[in-house]
Amino acid sequence: MFRVVIALPLLGLICSPVHADSFDHYTNQILVKVPAAAGVKKVTKLTPELMVEHSRALPGISGTFLVVKTNDGKLSKLLVQPAQQKIKSAGDEVKTAPILLIERFVTYREGEERTIDARGKMVRLFGGFHFDLDMGQVVPANLGGDLRLVVKGDDSYVEPVGKAEIYLVTRHLKEANPKKQTRPEIGEAFEARYFNGSYKLFDDGRRTGTLILKVGAKNEVSGFYYSGKDGQKYEVAGEVGTPNHSIRFRIMFPKSVQFYRGLMFTGDGQAIVGSSRLQDREMGFYAIRSDE
Secondary structure (H helix, E strand, C coil), rough: CCCCCCCCCHHHHHCCCCCCCCCCCCHHHHCCCCCHHEEEEEEEEEEEHHHCCCCCCCCCCCCEEEEEECCEEEEEEEEEEEEEEEEEECCCCEEEEEEEEEEEEEEECCCCCCEEEEEEEEEEEECEEEEECCEEEEEEEECCCCCCEEECCCEEEECCCCHHHHHHCCCHHHHHHHCCCCCCCCCCCCCCCHHEEEEEECCCCEEEEEEEEEECCCEEEEECCCCCCCCCCEEEEEEEEECCEEEEEEEECCCEEEEEEECCCCCCCCCCEEEECCCEEEEEEEEEECCC
8 A cells, every 4th residue: 555654844844846046057067168158257367356346147146156177177166255354363463364255166076967076165265275176175285276365465366276277257157047847737637747847855854855757658757866965866767656646766876775655745746745765764755846
């Protein structure tokens, strides 16, 4: 018998689609197009003036958007801004030092769609130090890196280190706009095709990720799951059951397979709730439609 137990406190959380921002939509597939795109400048000297001038290139984002090709040939995306850091000396004298504030950064694995090698946020880069985007760490200058902040008197600027390249995005790329998802208009009779689409999957309060489902002509289900932890891509397979708003699918990880059983909301088709099994462990999950 197909049974799904739903924890009532979750119902208040499943109320609307999940939206990523424009920074999130720049996956590795988009970053490879940046160097040759219109509205992108390759810079060897990134000044505070340039950063301020182009601080709103991405829709809904306040911050300068950079794409960096690292010394290891990987692509990284960053939101940065010039800033000042207050520093108190031993004599309680307060001084300020110029810094590069890296609000967010993501470095993708070469050749992968969304797999992440390093990421972080709110990193302060001081003069005299380098930032290694492959490791996601501030490092001493003698260890190399990909970016450095140069401070000369009252002037400061960011420059690439070694073979690294910095690209300043001054205009949002249309290719990074998410594809519009067709929201199902739920009819009187529920149809299996309503499962088609992208979802934000919340698994046992431990894991999140992006789940993409596609229903075939014989109600077979295919798709992919992208881990929220590192963006790794895994194959999904399954079938729509009886009744038509029930679904079974599995995510095929390298060393295990996780099985899911769920029911879609028949009122608006915006969420799937149910249970999953990984080896001998039974867990709950819910998935909300998203625009990713």
